[in-house]
Amino acid sequence: MAKNDLQGALDLLILKTLSQLGSMHGYGIVMHIRRVSDETLIVEEGSLYPALHRMEQHGWVRANWAVTDYGRKAKWYALTRTGREQLASREKNWAQVVKGVDAVLRFA
Amino acid sequence: MALLRRILSLGRRAQIDNEIDAELHEHMAMCIDDNMAQGMSREAAERDARKRFGSPTATRERVSAEDAALGLESLWHDVRDALRVFVKSPGFSLVVVATLALGIGANTAIFQLLDAVRMRALPVANPGELAEVRIVGGNRGFGVTDTEFTDFTVPMWQQVKQHHDPFSGVFAWRTDVFQVGFHGESRRFNVLEVSGDFFNVLGIAPVEGRLIEPQDETGCQITRVVASYSFWKSEMGGEPITANTTIRAEGRSVQVLGVTPPSFFGMVVGDRFDLAYPTCTPAHPRAESFVYSVMGRLKPGWTLKQASEYFNALSPGLFAKTAPAGYGSAGLKTWKDFRLGVYPAGAGVSYLRDQYNSSLEILLAITGLVLLIACANLANLMLARASVKKREFAIRMALGASRGRLLRQILLESGLLAACGAILGAGLAQPLSRALVNSLDTSQNTIHLTIVPDWRVLLFAAAVAIATCLIFATLPALRSTGAEPLSSLKSGERGVVGNRERFSVQRAMVITQIAVSMVLLVGALLFVRSYRNLLTLNPGIRERGITVGFFIFPSTNIKPQNLADYKRQMLDDVRAIPGVENAATTTNTPLNGTTWGHYVDVGSANGPSRFTYVSPSYFATLGIPILQGRNFSDRDTNASPLVLIVNQAFIRKYVSAPSPLGVQVHVRPEPQYPERTYQIVGVVPNTKYSDLREAVQIQAFVPIAQLPVTAQNPFVAMLIASRTPAADQLTVGHMLGEKYPGIQMQFSNLHQNVVDHLVGDRMMARLSGFFGFLAALLVVVGLHGVLSYFLAQRRREIGIRMALGASRSRVVAAMLRSACFILLAGLLAGTVLALLAAREASTLLFGLKPWDPVILAAAAVLLAVVTLLASLVPSMRAANVNPLDSLRAE
Numbered sequence: 001m002a003k004n005d006l007q008g009a010l011d012l013l014i015l016k017t018l019s020q021l022g023s024m025h026g027y028g029i030v031m032h033i034r035r036v037s038d039e040t041l042i043v044e045e046g047s048l049y050p051a052l053h054r055m056e057q058h059g060w061v062r063a064n065w066a067v068t069d070y071g072r073k074a075k076w077y078a079l080t081r082t083g084r085e086q087l088a089s090r091e092k093n094w095a096q097v098v099k100g101v102d103a104v105l106r107f108a
Numbered sequence: 109m110a111l112l113r114r115i116l117s118l119g120r121r122a123q124i125d126n127e128i129d130a131e132l133h134e135h136m137a138m139c140i141d142d143n144m145a146q147g148m149s150r151e152a153a154e155r156d157a158r159k160r161f162g163s164p165t166a167t168r169e170r171v172s173a174e175d176a177a178l179g180l181e182s183l184w185h186d187v188r189d190a191l192r193v194f195v196k197s198p199g200f201s202l203v204v205v206a207t208l209a210l211g212i213g214a215n216t217a218i219f220q221l222l223d224a225v226r227m228r229a230l231p232v233a234n235p236g237e238l239a240e241v242r243i244v245g246g247n248r249g250f251g252v253t254d255t256e257f258t259d260f261t262v263p264m265w266q267q268v269k270q271h272h273d274p275f276s277g278v279f280a281w282r283t284d285v286f287q288v289g290f291h292g293e294s295r296r297f298n299v300l301e302v303s304g305d306f307f308n309v310l311g312i313a314p315v316e317g318r319l320i321e322p323q324d325e326t327g328c329q330i331t332r333v334v335a336s337y338s339f340w341k342s343e344m345g346g347e348p349i350t351a352n353t354t355i356r357a358e359g360r361s362v363q364v365l366g367v368t369p370p371s372f373f374g375m376v377v378g379d380r381f382d383l384a385y386p387t388c389t390p391a392h393p394r395a396e397s398f399v400y401s402v403m404g405r406l407k408p409g410w411t412l413k414q415a416s417e418y419f420n421a422l423s424p425g426l427f428a429k430t431a432p433a434g435y436g437s438a439g440l441k442t443w444k445d446f447r448l449g450v451y452p453a454g455a456g457v458s459y460l461r462d463q464y465n466s467s468l469e470i471l472l473a474i475t476g477l478v479l480l481i482a483c484a485n486l487a488n489l490m491l492a493r494a495s496v497k498k499r500e501f502a503i504r505m506a507l508g509a510s511r512g513r514l515l516r517q518i519l520l521e522s523g524l525l526a527a528c529g530a531i532l533g534a535g536l537a538q539p540l541s542r543a544l545v546n547s548l549d550t551s552q553n554t555i556h557l558t559i560v561p562d563w564r565v566l567l568f569a570a571a572v573a574i575a576t577c578l579i580f581a582t583l584p585a586l587r588s589t590g591a592e593p594l595s596s597l598k599s600g601e602r603g604v605v606g607n608r609e610r611f612s613v614q615r616a617m618v619i620t621q622i623a624v625s626m627v628l629l630v631g632a633l634l635f636v637r638s639y640r641n642l643l644t645l646n647p648g649i650r651e652r653g654i655t656v657g658f659f660i661f662p663s664t665n666i667k668p669q670n671l672a673d674y675k676r677q678m679l680d681d682v683r684a685i686p687g688v689e690n691a692a693t694t695t696n697t698p699l700n701g702t703t704w705g706h707y708v709d710v711g712s713a714n715g716p717s718r719f720t721y722v723s724p725s726y727f728a729t730l731g732i733p734i735l736q737g738r739n740f741s742d743r744d745t746n747a748s749p750l751v752l753i754v755n756q757a758f759i760r761k762y763v764s765a766p767s768p769l770g771v772q773v774h775v776r777p778e779p780q781y782p783e784r785t786y787q788i789v790g791v792v793p794n795t796k797y798s799d800l801r802e803a804v805q806i807q808a809f810v811p812i813a814q815l816p817v818t819a820q821n822p823f824v825a826m827l828i829a830s831r832t833p834a835a836d837q838l839t840v841g842h843m844l845g846e847k848y849p850g851i852q853m854q855f856s857n858l859h860q861n862v863v864d865h866l867v868g869d870r871m872m873a874r875l876s877g878f879f880g881f882l883a884a885l886l887v888v889v890g891l892h893g894v895l896s897y898f899l900a901q902r903r904r905e906i907g908i909r910m911a912l913g914a915s916r917s918r919v920v921a922a923m924l925r926s927a928c929f930i931l932l933a934g935l936l937a938g939t940v941l942a943l944l945a946a947r948e949a950s951t952l953l954f955g956l957k958p959w960d961p962v963i964l965a966a967a968a969v970l971l972a973v974v975t976l977l978a979s980l981v982p983s984m985r986a987a988n989v990n991p992l993d994s995l996r997a998e
Contacts, residue, residue, distance in 0.1 A: 025135075046166065046170060
């Protein structure tokens with residue numbers, strides 16, 4: 001059985017974004033997902049930050065304070081090794097979920 | 109690692125909070141920057157960012173909630189908050205902690221005693237492997253039994269010593285008493301007689317010298333002993349043991365081989381041995397005398413059941429070989445049908461266990477119930493506080509606090525109080541247990557019990573604390589956080605009529621309290637009356653002013669046939685002392701627990717009877733009238749016809765002839781007591797024999813001069829009646845010491861001995877009385893509190909009623925009505941519970957039924973009076989409510 005819940009999807013989006021961008025702050029993650037998904041996926045701050053902090057506690061991401069291109073201090077997040085393993089397993093999991101949901105939808 | 113970092117930063121909550129704040133703030137700022145870059149005005153950009161972000165506080169709360177370390181941190185925060193609350197209301201906290209400490213302390217104290225007496229293992233190596241061999245079902249009164257723990261005769265022990273496959277080692281032991289010290293100032297000490305392997309099998313190592321070993325089982329003259337640690341310290345000054353270390357015991361010098369470790373108190377829980385000496389194999393052991401307790405250590409792989417089967421199979425041969433001579437065929441059949449079984453012995457043996465087990469269990473139940481009542485009071489107190497805090501909680505919930513968070517805080521507060529109470533209680537339990545043990549000491553016997561809180565005791569205290577916490581805290585906590593914030597904010601405490609549901613819960617609690625305290629009061633009255641019945645019971649013999657003397661003659665050779673004359677001479681000497689009203693010799697002292705009997709045939713009837721051999725002065729000394737026939741005289745000796753005085757119970761059971769005088773009583777043979785035929789010459793009334801509680805005993809008396817010569821012993825018990833027992837005891841002791849050099853004397857007081865037997869009843873009467881009183885007091889406090897609270901809630905309602913013309917008396921009546929309802933319901937439930945509970949205590953009661961109607965009525969009336977008194981004050985206060993004030997107060 002593929003593990004499937006909304007939180008899992010959010011975690012997956014964040015992990016993937018960080019793997020693509022290397023390291024990024026919360027606002028940048030929101031903007032990236034929004035831009036890449038053509039404005040269809042808008043991550044709410046109220047969910048993003050608890051998720052980031054939870055992932056930091058699990059040791060999937062590490063964080064440090066740095067200055068942005070525009071001169072603002074921000075907390076930058078980057079994947080750790082466990083985070084990358086986590087991403088790989090979640091991606092596989094997600095593919096299964098999509099396949100499963102698809103099969104249900106196509107059932108005539 | 110991040111989590112570690114967070115935990116390390118515990119206590120720096122402000123910093124973590126700041127970090128989260130900063131992060132979220134920067135997020136907003138970037139959002140605003142972007143908006144402005146897209147051409148919005150600053151105000152519009154900020155408005156848009158805020159709209160998208162939502163409530164910053166809520167987001168921050170959610171982020172911190174993810175933080176495990178912050179969870180711990182907020183727990184610590186709650187603890188600090190709770191402590192602050194306690195400091196702010198010290199009276200409340202003190203009442204709660206003190207109540208809990210006393211309640212938990214009393215419970216733990218009694219549990220600790222139960223633990224020490226019943227559950228604690230002996231301080232020996234692997235006590236779980238120890239097992240005891242006993243006759244299944246006991247020896248059925250056969251022969252002579254030394255103590256309730258001795259089930260083996262010497263020949264039986266010798267058989268088991270050779271055949272014990274299930275055991276890696278076996279040993280025999282018994283308790284004994286020694287006179288230690290030089291003549292004239294010798295004192296009695298508790299002694300163990302042990303077989304050679306005793307210490308080896310138990311796995312006890314000496315702290316000084318060596319312990320008894322198999323090669324020490326030599327002659328029956330006592331030449332060497334082992335001392336207990338406490339004896340060594342207090343009587344021998346703790347001097348090192350050498351080959352020349354001796355003490356004076358039983359009138360001779362004996363060598364002290366070594367000292368046992370401090371923790372080893374012997375085999376009897378509640379006693380402490382002072383010296384131990386090796387057994388010997390007498391040339392002609394008495395085969396009907398049960399003197400030893402036999403134990404062994406199970407070999408690995410053997411279970412108790414397998415061991416029992418082994419000894420069961422061994423039994424027929426063993427009992428055939430060891431059968432005593434001198435019994436008829438019926439007696440021998442009983443003997444040969446005995447079977448041995450194996451029982452666990454890791455906790456040792458104990459008189460206390462047999463004597464006080466049910467008392468302690470009932471006491472534990474009583475203290476548990478008192479704690480329950482106290483908990484109900486505390487719950488009411490917490491409930492009253494919770495309703496005050498209701499608005500605070502409503503506001504906090506409206507601001508986004510979760511119910512769980514608030515619940516946690518309330519439960520934490522109560523938990524801290526319960527923990528304080530439990531710690532104090534566990535501390536308090538130590539002196540309480542010790543006081544309880546001391547209250548069971550008697551003039552003759554001191555209980556030595558190691559009372560240390562072990563893991564069972566601590567676990568018990570913790571469990572009680574958690575249970576109390578759940579009882580007194582959960583309901584108020586659920587109640588105060590369960591309210592809908594809006595309605596609670598709207599009405600606050602200003603409802604015209606109080607919440608019905610809340611009242612019904614408190615009402616139910618007070619009803620429970622009354623019911624439970626009814627049970628306790630009934631119990632208290634039962635135990636107090638039972639004790640009084642025992643104290644005022646007329647045993648049919650003179651109890652006061654009777655000194656019991658026990659005299660052991662010096663081992664100089666008095667021939668058995670001269671012992672009767674020797675004893676009569678000694679009695680005459682005592683009776684000649686001025687101040688001595690009368691004196692008598694007897695083979696059995698009444699009311700001290702010992703018994704002696706024979707099996708009789710009277711015509712066609714047969715059965716057992718108690719037999720006591722007494723001097724002619726016995727009946728006069730104890731004030732027993734001769735109802736029919738004649739008393740014994742000095743002319744009744746072994747040279748004259750054998751005569752018997754019997755009691756009325758004997759006649760009712762065995763004698764069918766119209767006049768009992770002259771009836772022949774045939775006594776069946778036993779070792780040392782040959783077959784005999786007596787003639788009844790007198791009748792005495794039924795008197796108490798060995799114990800106050802026993803039913804009427806069938807008794808027969810024989811002149812002590814007609815004691816069979818073979819049964820004569822070089823000791824005698826004497827009952828001395830006088831007006832000043834203490835002084836006369838000294839005179840008697842002085843005279844005998846001079847005239848009969850070398851005689852050993854022990855004195856006690858008959859009345860004191862009887863009272864000593866009642867210490868258990870005294871403890872139950874005192875403690876149940878105390879707790880019953882306490883329960884009633886707690887009910888008064890609880891009811892007063894609840895009624896005052898009702899009043900506070902209904903002040904406005906009463907004000908309106910009075911403004912509309914209700915008279916004061918009607919208001920008071922309304923208040924009292926609700927109190928009466930509570931009282932009636934409580935008494936009803938209490939009566940049912942008390943009847944159920946009293947059945948459990950029936951075996952401990954004397955001279956009254958557990959459902960004694962007078963006692964039930966007395967308890968109900970007592971409770972009714974205190975309840976009405978408790979409700980009168982708040983009711984009167986209700987009547988004094990000034991309508992104007994109470995309405996204006998809003």
